[in-house]
Amino acid sequence: MIYKLLTGTEWDAARAAGHFAGSAVDRQDGFIHLSAAGQLVETARRHFAGATGLTLLAVDPAALGAALRWEPSRGGELFPHLYAALPVAAVVEAHALPADVPAADAVARLLG
Template identity: 75%
Template sequence: MIYKLLSSAEWDDALAVGAFAGSAVDRQDGFIHLSSGDQVVETARRHFAGATGLTLLRVEEERLGDALRWEPSRGGQLFPHVYGSLPVTAVVAARALPVDLPVPDAVAALLG
């Protein structure tokens, strides 16, 4: 499984149209940033600390086909990137982050 953190409003919009076209940063970079299970807590700490109203998507890699590429990023680690939109049919679970925990701890709790 791979993971995507996004605002709950962005997820609601994706559900309405059937696909997630990416956040502002994703669109700027030309692909949708995702993380492996080993990377998502650090991604939460680096890029979402202090944010509220977030949802964690659990995405089935095989449902993405050729749109998914593993490419080097932070520290040379390979990260999953989706070129194009992320279809909601590839998402096997979407869970809102608990508001009573810091974002990285909330992500860790949802993974555990």
């Protein structure tokens, strides 16, 4: 499984459209930023500190085809980047994160 953090509003819009075209940062960079399980807590800590109303998506990488690439990013570590819209059908689970818990802590609890 790979993962995407986004706002609940973005997830609602994606479900209505049938796909997620990316957040502002994703669109600026030209791909949708995703994380492997071992990368997710640090991603939440670095990029979503103080954010509320977040949703964590668990995504089946096999459903993304050749548009998914593993590329060096933070510290040279390989991260999953999606060079296409994320189809809602590829999302296996969606979890609304509690607003009263830091995103990194909420993600760590979900991942166990």
